[in-house]
Amino acid sequence: MRRIVGLLALAAGPVLVLGVLFVLPVSGMLAEGFVVDGRLAPGAVLEVLARPRVHRVAWFTVWTSGTATLLAVVLGLPAAYALHRLALPGRTAVRAALLVPFVLPTVVVGVAFRQLLGEGGPLGFLGLDGTPVAIVCGLVFFNVAVVVRTVGVAWESLDPRPAQAAAALGASPRQVLRTVTLPALRPAIVGAASIVFLFCATAFGIVLTLGGVRHATVETEIYLLTTTVFDLRAAAALSVLQIVVVVGLLALAARLRATPDPTAQRAVTPVRAVRSGDAPVVVATLLVLGAMLLPILTLVAGSLSVDDGWGLDNYRALTTAGDNQALLVPVTTALATSLRTAVDATWMALLVGVLVSVIVTRRSHSVVERRVRSSLDGFFMLPLGVSAVTLGFGFLITLDQPPLDLRDSPLLVPMAQALVALPLVVRTLTPVLGGIDDRQRQAAASLGASAWRTLLTVDLPVAWKPMLAASGFAFAASLGEFGATSFLARDENPTLPVVIFRLIGHPGEMNYGMALAASVVLAVATAVVMLAVERLRVPGVGAF
Amino acid sequence: MVLRLQDVTVRYGEAVAVDDVTLDLAPGQVLAVLGPSGCGKSTLLRTVAGLEPLSAGSISFDGTDLAGTPTHKRGFALMFQDGQLFAHLSVARNVAYALRLRRTPSAQVAARVEELLALVGLSGFGDRLPGTLSGGERQRVALARALAVEPRLILLDEPLSALDATLRERLAGDLREILHAAGTTALLVTHDHEEAFALADRLAVMREGRVVQSGGIDEVWREPLDEDTALFLGYARVLRDHAARLVLQAAGLPPAPAVAVRRSALVVDDSGPVRASVDSARVTPEQVRLVVQVEGVGAVDAVAALGSRVAPGDEVPVRVDVTRLAVLPITTAP
Numbered sequence: 001m002r003r004i005v006g007l008l009a010l011a012a013g014p015v016l017v018l019g020v021l022f023v024l025p026v027s028g029m030l031a032e033g034f035v036v037d038g039r040l041a042p043g044a045v046l047e048v049l050a051r052p053r054v055h056r057v058a059w060f061t062v063w064t065s066g067t068a069t070l071l072a073v074v075l076g077l078p079a080a081y082a083l084h085r086l087a088l089p090g091r092t093a094v095r096a097a098l099l100v101p102f103v104l105p106t107v108v109v110g111v112a113f114r115q116l117l118g119e120g121g122p123l124g125f126l127g128l129d130g131t132p133v134a135i136v137c138g139l140v141f142f143n144v145a146v147v148v149r150t151v152g153v154a155w156e157s158l159d160p161r162p163a164q165a166a167a168a169l170g171a172s173p174r175q176v177l178r179t180v181t182l183p184a185l186r187p188a189i190v191g192a193a194s195i196v197f198l199f200c201a202t203a204f205g206i207v208l209t210l211g212g213v214r215h216a217t218v219e220t221e222i223y224l225l226t227t228t229v230f231d232l233r234a235a236a237a238l239s240v241l242q243i244v245v246v247v248g249l250l251a252l253a254a255r256l257r258a259t260p261d262p263t264a265q266r267a268v269t270p271v272r273a274v275r276s277g278d279a280p281v282v283v284a285t286l287l288v289l290g291a292m293l294l295p296i297l298t299l300v301a302g303s304l305s306v307d308d309g310w311g312l313d314n315y316r317a318l319t320t321a322g323d324n325q326a327l328l329v330p331v332t333t334a335l336a337t338s339l340r341t342a343v344d345a346t347w348m349a350l351l352v353g354v355l356v357s358v359i360v361t362r363r364s365h366s367v368v369e370r371r372v373r374s375s376l377d378g379f380f381m382l383p384l385g386v387s388a389v390t391l392g393f394g395f396l397i398t399l400d401q402p403p404l405d406l407r408d409s410p411l412l413v414p415m416a417q418a419l420v421a422l423p424l425v426v427r428t429l430t431p432v433l434g435g436i437d438d439r440q441r442q443a444a445a446s447l448g449a450s451a452w453r454t455l456l457t458v459d460l461p462v463a464w465k466p467m468l469a470a471s472g473f474a475f476a477a478s479l480g481e482f483g484a485t486s487f488l489a490r491d492e493n494p495t496l497p498v499v500i501f502r503l504i505g506h507p508g509e510m511n512y513g514m515a516l517a518a519s520v521v522l523a524v525a526t527a528v529v530m531l532a533v534e535r536l537r538v539p540g541v542g543a544f
Numbered sequence: 545m546v547l548r549l550q551d552v553t554v555r556y557g558e559a560v561a562v563d564d565v566t567l568d569l570a571p572g573q574v575l576a577v578l579g580p581s582g583c584g585k586s587t588l589l590r591t592v593a594g595l596e597p598l599s600a601g602s603i604s605f606d607g608t609d610l611a612g613t614p615t616h617k618r619g620f621a622l623m624f625q626d627g628q629l630f631a632h633l634s635v636a637r638n639v640a641y642a643l644r645l646r647r648t649p650s651a652q653v654a655a656r657v658e659e660l661l662a663l664v665g666l667s668g669f670g671d672r673l674p675g676t677l678s679g680g681e682r683q684r685v686a687l688a689r690a691l692a693v694e695p696r697l698i699l700l701d702e703p704l705s706a707l708d709a710t711l712r713e714r715l716a717g718d719l720r721e722i723l724h725a726a727g728t729t730a731l732l733v734t735h736d737h738e739e740a741f742a743l744a745d746r747l748a749v750m751r752e753g754r755v756v757q758s759g760g761i762d763e764v765w766r767e768p769l770d771e772d773t774a775l776f777l778g779y780a781r782v783l784r785d786h787a788a789r790l791v792l793q794a795a796g797l798p799p800a801p802a803v804a805v806r807r808s809a810l811v812v813d814d815s816g817p818v819r820a821s822v823d824s825a826r827v828t829p830e831q832v833r834l835v836v837q838v839e840g841v842g843a844v845d846a847v848a849a850l851g852s853r854v855a856p857g858d859e860v861p862v863r864v865d866v867t868r869l870a871v872l873p874i875t876t877a878p
């Protein structure tokens with residue numbers, strides 16, 4: 001009983017934070033749809049879901065996400081193997097490079113693909129600009145990293161001996177792959193695929209920049225309905241649909257990912273030398289790498305090209321507010337705002353995330369305690385299931401009156417970003433903390449260490465690196481966050497992604513050039529953070 | 545000779561794991577490579593399986609050099625210390641693994657699996673998953689899986705080490721019987737001399753990458769090459785110089801510079817020629833184990849029959865059991 005009281009006391013803080021900053025805004029948003037004139041009216045929601053446009057949008061979301069997921073898995077598997085099991089020269093650098101797209105701000109990726117596929121772009125002749133194919137390409141670009149990392153980490157910690165036993169029993173390398181390796185990797189592959197599908201289905205910035213109004217997914221449709229059509233009921237109806245589907249998918253992913261004993265899964269297989277038989281895998285990896293680099297290089301080239309050749313004019317223009325008063329503040333000011341916001345969001349996400357991770361990974365002593373713990377676990381994962389757009393809009397309509405009037409608080413945007421980053425922090429920390437054998441803590445306690453001392457001497461030495469890595473993730477996610485921020489950032493105080501989106505929407509060649517240059521600056525900032533994170537990576541522990 | 549290892553050397557960068565090892569194995573024989581952990585015996589086994597590349601030397605089977613043959617074409621079977629069953633396959637599927645690779649008709653597969661499970665005493669376990677089996681059962685399944693396609697050679701990596709003592713003894717007997725009944729040639733590596741004695745016909749003692757002694761199992765056991773080998777084979781102490789001379793004299797043997805004694809080499813016996821004073825006595829199920837002081841020899845182990853009333857401080861007569869000691873031709877510096 002005392003343990004449960006203690007557990008609830010520890011959980012009170014995060015629960016309160018999530019209650020105010022998550023449950024309240026989201027239910028506020030949903031109430032817009034369900035409550036008409038003070039009465040519950042679910043019929044209106046059903047009416048919205050019956051609209052042909054909604055069907056079209058839902059189907060478009062499903063097929064683009066499905067296709068992108070399939071492609072990401074097919075392209076990601078060879079790279080996962082090559083980069084985590086073979087002693088390829090420079091593989092750490094390649095691994096980090098492949099990770100960069102995932103943390104690139106969605107707006108930046110959108111801009112890069114428009115630059116690549118648009119008129120005059122290197123692949124402009126394909127005529128793909130503004131087509132669903134471009135959207136799928138963008139989604140794949142983003143999510144190959146998820147597959148490479150999740151499956152790669154699983155592959156790395158896969159015990160090589162069953163495969164050797166199979167080989168000794170006469171299985172050829174292909175047969176070993178089919179009968180032993182892939183079945184063992186199935187949880188990781190399915191888990192990665194379901195997460196990728198989730199990311200694709202809730203992708204916002206990239207679909208908005210590449211698809212505009214013509215090709216809307218559920219997520220961008222919610223945005224368009226709230227900001228341009230002001231049909232809040234329809235937006236709320238779509239949010240409900242999205243939450244139901246996403247929570248269902250998450251539950252499925254959690255089931256498929258579950259490992260019976262997390263402590264038993266922490267061996268790292270040494271990489272082996274590359275042999276001639278590995279050629280197809282290596283070539284496939286290089287192709288994927290090339291496909292990843294192409295949009296980025298195009299973006300950089302675009303940002304450096306000026307009327308008469310090459311120059312830094314676009315970068316110099318970043319100290320201005322653009323042509324035709326495109327912006328209220330110079331881009332450099334927006335960059336400073338972004339960095340400040342990211343610092344705030346990071347400490348918030350880390351504070352709550354560490355508490356949550358400690359709470360959910362401690363071993364339960366009774367059935368009741370385990371139930372409490374696992375329901376807390378599910379509760380803290382909820383932000384992953386709700387779109388950033390819903391969250392941002394919910395903030396806007398619920399946190400605007402006393403006692404919770406945060407409209408003018410400088411912490412409003414960081415709070416929203418911290419919530420978006422929270423699942424990333426928790427996902428990075430829980431496998432590490434969960435992987436510590438509880439008997440180590442018991443041994444420490446039996447040697448006379450207090451609970452606090454145990455945390456300091458057993459948990460912290462293992463967890464400090466992942467904690468730094470989690471901060472990096474949170475920082476990068478916050479730098480690039482666009483969905484919630486686009487609702488909450490004030491015009492006179494925008495973040496960099498918001499500024500980029502505004503610049504590409506405003507006519508004027510200089511504005512476009514500035515958008516490219518600003519994208520490069522943002523990309524470099526996130527990439528630097530991610531490279532630092534990659535150096536802190538704990539071998540054998542996944543990030544998603 | 546079926547398997548022939550000629551000057552086999554395996555290097556990892558600077559470190560030499562296996563150093564110039566030459567071994568032969570005749571058909572139907574079981575050879576145990578015995579050595580402490582880290583001596584390179586597992587590397588040697590993995591090299592024979594084709595899982596580690598040779599740095600020098602050659603491995604041939606039936607006169608054919610195996611250099612270019614990948615693991616899966618060698619026709620050997622490898623049994624790991626902890627079985628390495630495929631967790632996602634049922635017991636029957638595990639056993640049938642190699643048969644299915646060869647596209648054996650399913651009726652035939654089922655019959656063979658039945659037969660093998662009966663052989664290892666696990667009839668009716670076919671539908672279970674490896675996760676639900678005990679350690680001993682898992683090792684039996686691993687053995688059945690390895691035997692399924694009648695491998696030309698079976699490689700055993702400490703097959704019994706992961707099991708508890710009683711189980712180990714029982715499974716050792718079964719394993720020996722099964723290997724002999726199937727007429728399988730086997731190479732076994734282990735750090736446990738009991739395991740080696742229980743399973744093998746021939747023994748090779750390995751230390752720091754080299755084979756220091758090899759031969760028939762009783763031959764090696766009776767005549768260990770040096771002090772380290774003797775201690776590794778389970779001899780309790782090595783006596784030198786004067787002490788060795790005294791003990792050998794009491795046993796009626798000519799003097800030698802060193803002698804290795806087992807714990808039961810000195811036996812309390814009323815007709816014994818040597819006087820000893822008892823330091824400590826401990827009752828075991830088989831006999832009473834003593835540590836005694838012998839004038840000119842020092843502290844040595846001894847045994848007394850169960851029921852004999854021996855207490856610390858007593859003076860007792862002891863004799864030396866000549867079958868429980870080994871004269872060492874050379875000594876190693878202490």
